[in-house]
Amino acid sequence: MTNTLFIRLLHHEDKGAALAGRITALREGRGDGDVYAVNPDSFRQVPNTPFCYWVSGRIRRLFKELPPFESEGRTVKQGLATADDFRFVRAWWEVPAERILDGGRYAAGGEQKDGEEKWTEERIRDFQAWCRRRTYEGKRWVPFAKGGEYSPYYADIHLVVNWAKEGAEIRNNLNDKGGIRSNVWMLRDTATNYFFRPGLTWPLRTQQFGTRSLPASCIFGHKGPAAFTSTGDNGALLSLLSLMLSRPFDMLVELSLNAADKTARSFEVGILQGVPIPELTQNGQARLARSAQSTWSLKRSLDLFEEVSHACTLPALLQVQGETITDRASAYEKQAAETEAGLRRIQSEIDEIIFDLYGFIEEERKPTVGNRGLVVAEQSEEDDSIGGEEAIEAAPGESRPLITALFLSWCVGVTFGRWDIRIAIDPSLAPKLPDPFDPLPVCPPGMLVGPDGLPAEPN
Secondary structure, three states: OOOEEEEOOOOOOOHHHHHHHHHHHHHOOOOOOOEEEEOHHHHHHOOOOOOOOOOOHHHHHHHHHOOEOOOOOEEEEOOEOOOOHHHHEEEHHHOOHHHEOOHHHHHHHOOOOOOOOOOOHHHHHHHHHHHHHHOOOOOOEEEEEOOOOOOOEOOOOOEEEEOHHHHHHHHHHHHHHOOOHHHHHHHHHOHHHHOOOOEEEOOOOOOOOOOEEEOOOOEEEOOOOEEEEOOOOHHHHHHHHHHHOOHHHHHHHHHHHOOOOHHHOOOOHHHHHOOEOOOOOHHHHHHHHHHHHHHHHHHHHOOOOOOOOOOOOOOHHHOOOOOOHHHHHHHHHHHHHHHHHHHHHHHHHHHHHHHHHHOOOHHHHHHHOOOOOOOOOOOOOOOOOOOOOOOOOOOOOOOHHHHHHHHHHHHHHHHOOOEOOHHHHOHHHOOOOOOOOOOOOOOOOOEOEOOOOOEOOOO
């Protein structure tokens, strides 16, 4: 088949005039940057045969030359659909703390030798079995990753799902409804094998693909698909996280989506399964893992003041130095701006590494130029999150009322015995930074707790 001419006018407001101008230029023998001559047969190289005429033939061939995501120990899974969220899903602070799955208790009790990988396959399977047993021992509420807003690398999991006795009530509800056999089959044979396992997750429908860490001890939902590796070790997951959040990977996902309207994007499991993955050397994997770890830590640091976050430690005004509240607010705004700059710098480094791994030449990198939003969250079309990041990245001074209000709220919490004031007095008492895939704590690290790790009782 001969080449066909395609004219790309997505960024022109007056498409009629732009089209007429391109046709006139072609008749006069003049080419233009948004006119492409492509053999349509080459579209078959990409899953679902999208009209991806604007990329080079070499990029389309990547889908044939490189292994797909769903291979070499990587897998993507769709998660739980309760069919009645009003009945089975809550925010984690709405339920008794003693009824929440305490995955951190297992992690704290396990022995880990120096240099040993925290999440070996044997340890993961043992942990999954332990979590299942705990659901029969009163720990009915399990952290539930159910999509939410766009937040790459890190996002707190605000929801819990009633998974008592391995989801007996949900299973019975699905059976009672009849006609939901696909969900029942999915629960029995596919998704549950990966529940409680460390991995990566993302919102199903957002304007931009945004993967983040999925801590162990969590259940993932159908609006929050998840990806896993066969080993489950941190290095493999973190390097995969960097890869999936790079611009070249985002470009390949865009080709697979075959959708021009960014407001209607749905990052389904089937789309991710076919995206090609480049070969990673041991050194390259380690470098990408370090970058993802750094970015995850920076993103999480913006959540330390949020009272409904599992990361909450101290209010923003107590995380910086200053003589007055105004001085401290200014210092925190400066710190947040530096954090955002650091995020963008690391992301730029990751992009360059992945571009080289895929073999993109300079001309092929141009369609993906643009800043990936790392701090300011985009609202998803199916946003099930509660709480989340606030606009700390606003113009200077705009965030100060929020920062001050959260500080006063924390003071009230200290008065009523919710927050541990000793951390504010002695910063050395602050807990160390957790691993991105550590089980979520039942209580935030800044909470005043008793010997059992649950909220402290009077006296």
